[in-house]
Amino acid sequence: MGERPASNRATDFDVLIVGAGISGIGMAAHMREKIPDHSFAIVEQRENLGGTWDLFRYPGVRSDSDMHTLGFEFEPWKHEKSIADAPAILEYLDQIVDERDIRRHIRFGHKVISADWRGADARWQVTLETSDGERKLLTANWLYLGSGYYDYDEPYDPGFDFGDFTGQVIHPQFWPEDLDYAGKKVIVIGSGATAVTIVPSVARRAAKVTMLQRTPTWMFSRPAKDGFANFLRKILPEKTAYRITRWKNIKLQDIGFKRARTSPQKVGEFLHKKIRKIMGEDFDLEPFTPPYNPWDQRLCLVPDDDLFEAIKGGKADVVTGRIKAFEKGGVRLEDGSFLPADIVVTATGLKLAVAGKITLTVEGEPVDLAQRFYYKGCMFSNLPNLAVVFGYLNASWTLRADINSDYVCRVLAEMKASGSDVAVPVLPDSLDLEEDDIFDFSSGYIQRAKHIMPKNAVNYPWRLNQEYVIDRKRMRADPVDDGILSLRRRGANARETHERLEAAE
Known part of the structure; x- marks a missing residue:
């Protein structure tokens, strides 16, 4: 299943998925099963799928979670070893994209540089750079960021002076x-x-x-x-x-x-x-x-x-x-x-990155995610049609990827049923949320990155929880229309949404 020539390929999608690792592939698989009438593409800056599991090539590279929870809820892990090496994980992901006809929707060598939300069109204008240096523009109603949590280009540098070491x-x-x-x-x-x-x-x-x-x-x-x-x-x-x-x-x-x-x-x-x-x-x-x-x-x-x-x-x-x-x-x-x-x-640690280092703007105005609150560990306050995956620190990454994918599919289905183009978690300026420590962990890589992380409130839904069992129940059972997530059409209503967004800033 080779790629079609770029000139003949679609440039406009219901959902643009960033990253062909566990998070991105999981979202695509959920869409195929739950909302097959929605179009999508996956853009991946590397030349292969797998994300972390393709990037890291050090000896013995393996999961540090069991594959019965690092695997997806919809695809059983069939290997004898539940602590799996990278080749076995890549084989698992390859099987999923092939059996579900996802591979042809992946555009390799496409790095997302920036994304600007245009309310009048209810679309994200996404600028990408291909591996040969060409700039491209894709548009999508939704942006789903499965770009992981660390900087692929630059690891953490503790500042060692290697002096006279000749090895x-x-x-x-x-x-x-x-x-x-x-x-x-x-x-x-x-x-x-x-x-x-x-x-x-x-x-x-x-x-x-x-x-x-x-x-x-x-x-x-x-x-x-x-x-x-x-x-x-x-x-x-x-x-x-x-x-x-x-x-x-x-x-x-x-x-x-x-x-x-x-x-x-x-x-x-x-x-x-x-x-x-x-x-x-x-x-x-x-x-x-x-x-x-x-x-x-x-x-x-x-x-x-x-x-x-x-x-x-x-x-x-x-x-x-x-x-x-x-x-x-x-x-x-x-x-x-x-x-x-x-x-x-x-092996001194990773350098965390938020939203894949993509420059996000709304109507040309910069978005600083460190000033936004998480909404259900999936979306952000007053930011329309954008979802992200940041996995659990005390459990497997995929557990959050699964519930976030499922939730966004529910939102998309409800939007289609109601004729809505815009879904935005509205946080009024008048609502003064009590903040919580986003990560109650002392790990160096976590502490070094707290200044770039989105905000966390004490009370749900304005937080990134670390309790999967509770999150799973809430994400599946709570109504999409919860009085916070505003679903509306573009056009006149979009102007109203933008006014509310400005008021909430």
């Missing part, structure tokens, strides 16, 4: 395909999900891998295969087994997170007990004892104890300390110790 310096976001680390000494700086994935994978061929952390992270060991899921698949239809396993994992995740908030010491002891089971009762747990409670930051998943097996086998170790300088042949720490290295991997 290779690698960032996981731009891992070279031909990197040869066999028999070499490797230092991985960081203790998050990326570092915890890279260390045991590289340790299989490297001489030695050291995970150099400034602060320990809570680790959670679990099997890569879900025995319960695989048993159910043998005795029940695929979809039934998937639905049961998915709900089981959602509930366990929810219980675990809430227990960490109410009984952090007990949860910490439980996590340590699992480490001691593999490493022995006399194992020093200091490198795995953070100065914060479990789930103050996201837990790091260790499937099949792979990190601990690498440490046990002498192929890897974990060092806690601060870097004093990069010297010839390695890294000097502030305590004076020296760690030899041929390769340094800076």
Whole structure:
């Protein structure tokens, strides 16, 4: 199914989906099933689908959520391993776009630069740049941003001065395909999900891998295969087994997170007990004892104890300390110790981005999302016909992608039934909302980006919740016409909408 020549392709759509990763593909699949009479296109700046799962190429790259919840509600995960590597996830996404006839709607090599809302037409005028530098204009009634949460072009730079270090310096976001680390000494700086994935994978061929952390992270060991899921698949239809396993994992995740908030010491002891089971009762747990409670930051998943097996086998170790300088042949720490290295991997985190770094305007006036409140974790105050996906921090990303896609399909169906062109969550200036911390997480990448994040109110619906079970019920059961989301036609009513928008600014 090759692409048609660009000159013959449609330029106007009911919905323009930005990004062909999990969020964008999920929206397209929901539209195919629930509102097949609506037209859509997916624009993707890269040359392949998959988003995160195509971009990251570092050794061992895998999910840090189980695939029964990182998978979509409408497509069972059929692999034996529920903690999946990137190729298996890409295979899953490829199957979805092919079986649902979505691939021909994807335009690769199309990067969205800006989008301007025109009320008189009830359309977004979207400017794109193709991979060969050509500028294009597409229009759409709705803009659905599935562009992820981090900057694809630029990772977080902690400002290291590599001084006299003569070895290779690698960032996981731009891992070279031909990197040869066999028999070499490797230092991985960081203790998050990326570092915890890279260390045991590289340790299989490297001489030695050291995970150099400034602060320990809570680790959670679990099997890569879900025995319960695989048993159910043998005795029940695929979809039934998937639905049961998915709900089981959602509930366990929810219980675990809430227990960490109410009984952090007990949860910490439980996590340590699992480490001691593999490493022995006399194992020093200091490198795995953070100065914060479990789930103050996201837990790091260790499937099949792979990190601990690498440490046990002498192929890897974990060092806690601060870097004093990069010297010839390695890294000097502030305590004076020296760690030899041929390769340094800076797994120091991502740089968050909002709305895919797209310049958003309404009638030419700039939109600052940091001044808008979330509406149902999906839309923004006084911003028409635009939806976004920002997944859960305490659960799988796809859980939010699914409920947001389903909700927007409901809104679009209601708009069509009522002859409406515009849907806008109206927040009057007179309504003084009490603000809440958008993310009650201490992770560095979260804290660094709070100034660019949209606002969060204490009370629903003006917030981005972190409780999937409650969100799912509300998004499906609450009426679209809730007295806040204003549905209206363009033209005379559009002018009225714009006046209300201006009044609410």
